[in-house]
Amino acid sequence: MDMSEKKITQIEELLSHHDQQIQDLSEMIIRQGADIDRLKRHIQKLETNMQVMKDDRDTPQNESGLSVSDIAARDKPPHY
Numbered sequence: 001m002d003m004s005e006k007k008i009t010q011i012e013e014l015l016s017h018h019d020q021q022i023q024d025l026s027e028m029i030i031r032q033g034a035d036i037d038r039l040k041r042h043i044q045k046l047e048t049n050m051q052v053m054k055d056d057r058d059t060p061q062n063e064s065g066l067s068v069s070d071i072a073a074r075d076k077p078p079h080y
Helices: 003-058 068-074
Strands: none
Touching: none
């Protein structure tokens, strides 16, 4: 094997190594994209839940100002 063949072999090995690195990075990006999508959906659910809780907190409980627990205790059936 002369010098030019040796050099070509080295370049081919380097190119093969780089190709594998590109494939590995591409797979990593795909996994990270899926993780980001999943996290975005989770954040959206949390934001929705927080908004519902805020709306519930800001909504008057009823005309008498009693909480749901207070109303349940007041209107408890006689067999309790």
